[in-house]
Amino acid sequence: MTEEKPAILWFRQDLRLADNPALHVAANHPFFAVYIWDEQDPWPPGGASRWWLYKSLGALKQSLHERGIQLIFRRGNPLHVLKTLAQETKACGIYWNRCYEPYAINRDKEIKSYFTKEGIPCQSFNGSLLVEPWEIQTKTKGPYQVFTPFWKALQSLNFPKLTPIPDLQGWKTDVSSEALEELGLSPTLWGQSLEEAWQPGEKGAWERLNHFLEDDGVEAYARKRDYPSENGTSHLSPHLHWGELSPTQIWHQTSQIYGAEALPFLRQLGWREFSYHLLFHFPELPSKPLRPSFDRFPWEENADTLKAWQTGQTGYPLVDAGMRELWHTGSMHNRVRMVVASFLVKHLLLPWQKGEEWFWDTLVDADLANNAVSWQWVAGCGADAAPYFRIFNPSLQSQKFDSEGIYIKQWVPELHVLDFPYIHSPWQAPIEILERAGIELGTTYPFPIVDHAFARKRALEALRSL
Numbered sequence: 001m002t003e004e005k006p007a008i009l010w011f012r013q014d015l016r017l018a019d020n021p022a023l024h025v026a027a028n029h030p031f032f033a034v035y036i037w038d039e040q041d042p043w044p045p046g047g048a049s050r051w052w053l054y055k056s057l058g059a060l061k062q063s064l065h066e067r068g069i070q071l072i073f074r075r076g077n078p079l080h081v082l083k084t085l086a087q088e089t090k091a092c093g094i095y096w097n098r099c100y101e102p103y104a105i106n107r108d109k110e111i112k113s114y115f116t117k118e119g120i121p122c123q124s125f126n127g128s129l130l131v132e133p134w135e136i137q138t139k140t141k142g143p144y145q146v147f148t149p150f151w152k153a154l155q156s157l158n159f160p161k162l163t164p165i166p167d168l169q170g171w172k173t174d175v176s177s178e179a180l181e182e183l184g185l186s187p188t189l190w191g192q193s194l195e196e197a198w199q200p201g202e203k204g205a206w207e208r209l210n211h212f213l214e215d216d217g218v219e220a221y222a223r224k225r226d227y228p229s230e231n232g233t234s235h236l237s238p239h240l241h242w243g244e245l246s247p248t249q250i251w252h253q254t255s256q257i258y259g260a261e262a263l264p265f266l267r268q269l270g271w272r273e274f275s276y277h278l279l280f281h282f283p284e285l286p287s288k289p290l291r292p293s294f295d296r297f298p299w300e301e302n303a304d305t306l307k308a309w310q311t312g313q314t315g316y317p318l319v320d321a322g323m324r325e326l327w328h329t330g331s332m333h334n335r336v337r338m339v340v341a342s343f344l345v346k347h348l349l350l351p352w353q354k355g356e357e358w359f360w361d362t363l364v365d366a367d368l369a370n371n372a373v374s375w376q377w378v379a380g381c382g383a384d385a386a387p388y389f390r391i392f393n394p395s396l397q398s399q400k401f402d403s404e405g406i407y408i409k410q411w412v413p414e415l416h417v418l419d420f421p422y423i424h425s426p427w428q429a430p431i432e433i434l435e436r437a438g439i440e441l442g443t444t445y446p447f448p449i450v451d452h453a454f455a456r457k458r459a460l461e462a463l464r465s466l
């Protein structure tokens, strides 16, 4: 008796078993799974993201192994890798869940067309979004560029049904695999501190979600979400990026328990959908401003101010706290992301792409759509962007959202003895207070890298010139 030919399940940004439509269909056959480290990707995962991927693939391999399914690792051009695998195993079909990055879309089209010609069926599915980016259109059949009507339209649609984990039948023959360690993802600089903050993998994702739902996360979300010292948000973003949970699972689970009360939280998933919608329709978003007039913006080039920003040495405590939190944990509170991003672009006049790149390398949730859209939003050159004259005053933002300086003191310990109001602007503190606090500006903590009033005026002039 000849053995049934296997299907190939190609894992990408869907590193889970539950609610995985590609897995659901691949499981109609005996199958094996592959993860390909794509060496052609123009936006390969950055350092912190690679750490996450390494851990998450380890967890996925283990849970597939427990169900008798082999997860193999290969590196290279995915088309070549899949060709080799399909030939080696005489595969009967290839299945994956869609990615929406411009490079991935073109790559996958090419792969699909190659295998279709070869008579090997390829099928792709939506495993990452509530709605496909092309399924939502304005009345004039174009893409949305304003969030509120997009959000309204999104809520009027039906989201996919959840797919349970089917019975899985592994292919009996072993397929050769590179070791996960050989993909070059394993922890470098960040390993230890990231390990303390996160648990990558499907199990860790569910623990996060359940914790958020069982605690007062959803009920208190609207009240707490803007305060970085409160644990007021879900921390699900890296799990969502790598598809350890689907937005559909989060949506159903949360609205089943909380109904309309969950909307302020679910609205954030709406922003995620909006970002993917924009990236799909404007594929140059990661590098080019959506508003072309910004091509003429008089950006500065300054390696010193960029370094001060990256290392949390700007002299503005909230900005420094955020940048240090990012370095230490691979994440940063959303409110603080807005403040540090605005500071880079408007106070330092450094191009938003520099900030985008740094976030790409250091965030565990680095996501091409969310990152590019958020940076353009803050810079004022994106869709539904913050008006150009909105220039956050970092000291006022910090007074408003971290008034007692709890968050600042956690990440900028050299200021921990200062209290309101000087914790927000140490350069305004009388000398005796600084002395008592053991702070010598310029030595133990920097003077502000740029004066706020000067920076504000300069940015407004530059922006008006557009």
Ligand SMILES: Cc1cc2nc3c(=O)[nH]c(=O)nc-3n(C[C@H](O)[C@H](O)[C@H](O)COP(=O)(O)OP(=O)(O)OC[C@H]3O[C@@H](n4cnc5c(N)ncnc54)[C@H](O)[C@@H]3O)c2cc1C
Pocket (backbone or CB within 6 Å): 225, 233, 234, 235, 236, 237, 238, 240, 241, 265, 268, 269, 271, 272, 273, 275, 332, 333, 334, 337, 338, 341, 359, 363, 365, 366, 367, 368, 370, 371, 372, 374, 375, 378
């Ligand atoms: C300059 C800048 C860069 C950013 N870069 C990224 C990035 O690379 N990856 C990323 O996932 N988010 C990014 N964000 C959006 C946001 O800061 C994070 O999604 C959020 O802080 C993650 O924390 P959470 O999971 O606790 O979010 P929650 O508040 O619990 O929200 C739930 C989920 O909704 C999504 N979400 C929340 N806010 C946004 C938003 N503004 N835009 C899109 N989706 C959102 C995330 O998937 C998040 O996990 C960026 C924001 C800014 C201002």
